[in-house]
Amino acid sequence: MKKRTQRISAGILAVLVSIAMVGSGLLVFFFSGDDENPTGTSASQTANATAEYQAQKLRIDAMVQQSKVDPENVPLQTALGNEYYNAGVAAQTVAPAEVKANFSKAVEAYQIVLKTNKDPNIIVDMATSAFYSENYDLADKSFKEALAIQPNFINALINYGIFLSQAKQDWAGALNQWQKALPLAQKSSDKEQIHAMISQAESELKTNAANGTTNQNPNPALDNPKGN
Numbered sequence: 001m002k003k004r005t006q007r008i009s010a011g012i013l014a015v016l017v018s019i020a021m022v023g024s025g026l027l028v029f030f031f032s033g034d035d036e037n038p039t040g041t042s043a044s045q046t047a048n049a050t051a052e053y054q055a056q057k058l059r060i061d062a063m064v065q066q067s068k069v070d071p072e073n074v075p076l077q078t079a080l081g082n083e084y085y086n087a088g089v090a091a092q093t094v095a096p097a098e099v100k101a102n103f104s105k106a107v108e109a110y111q112i113v114l115k116t117n118k119d120p121n122i123i124v125d126m127a128t129s130a131f132y133s134e135n136y137d138l139a140d141k142s143f144k145e146a147l148a149i150q151p152n153f154i155n156a157l158i159n160y161g162i163f164l165s166q167a168k169q170d171w172a173g174a175l176n177q178w179q180k181a182l183p184l185a186q187k188s189s190d191k192e193q194i195h196a197m198i199s200q201a202e203s204e205l206k207t208n209a210a211n212g213t214t215n216q217n218p219n220p221a222l223d224n225p226k227g228n
Contacts, residue, residue: 046093046094049090049093049094050094052090053087053090053091053094053095056083056086056087056090059083060080060083060084060087063076063079063080063083064080067080067109071112072112074112074113074116074117077109077110077112077113078110078113078117078122080109081106081109081110081113081122081125081126081129082106082125084102084103084105084106084109084129085102085103085106085125085128085129087102088100088102088103088106088129088132099132100132100133100134101133103129103130103132103133104133104135106125106126106129106133107126107129107130107133107135107138110122110123110125110126110129114126118149120146120149120150120153120156121155123142123145123146123149123156124142124146124153124155124156124159126138127139127140127142127143127146127156127159127160127163128159128163130142131163131167136163136167136168139163139167140163140168143156143159143160143163144160146160147160152180152184154181154184154185157177157178157180157181157184158177158178158181158194158197160177161173161174161175161176161177161178161181161197161201162174162197164177165201165204171201171204171205171208172201172205174197174201175198175202175205178197178198178201181194182194182195
């Protein structure tokens with residue numbers, strides 16, 4: 001089954017999009033492996049997006065039934081995690097109330113895979129899913145785990161920086177991750193996008209310094225997040 005390219009760890013073409021999470025509004029970057037249009041859906045595409053989302057849900061239902069018969073099937077659980085992830089992305093446009101649940105289910109599937117396959121790509125996919133499902137503690141731990149295994153994994157560096165800036169308001173930490181990612185970028189367009197993120201982080205830090213503030217967490221509840 002072909003994966004949709006919205007999965008963040010699939011590549012490094014940055015697209016700035018807004019997503020409405022339950023309890024918070026997050027401004028995040030999506031990365032895809034192909035030079036596609038941004039994931040935002042125009043009015044003329046809404047019907048197609050809705051139909052595709054419903055088809056995704058049917059695929060997921062079928063895969064869930066398969067997984068009940070063979071719960072330790074790693075390829076199946078990987079595909080199921082990816083499908084839930086893609087459904088989470090799609091739901092941002094057509095079913096916002098289902099975003100968090102889809103990403104939470106993606107986390108569950110990826111966790112089964114990671115019992116036997118510590119692939120940094122999957123760890124980052126799970127970390128990103130945990131981020132979107134507001135399981136910040138798991139997200140932070142998993143991004144660090146991926147980078148411990150593969151320190152120069154550009155997608156982990158970029159997405160960990162996004163997590164730090166958006167979930168933790170840690171712009172200094174985000175800047176550090178993006179500065180590490182910059183020399184790893186191969187395409188000029190990717191470098192430009194990372195430069196833009198670095199500039200944003202530097203601007204935020206200058207504003208904080210001018211206001212006499214630091215990278216304070218605006219939501220203390222994030223320091224003691226609830227797990228799934």
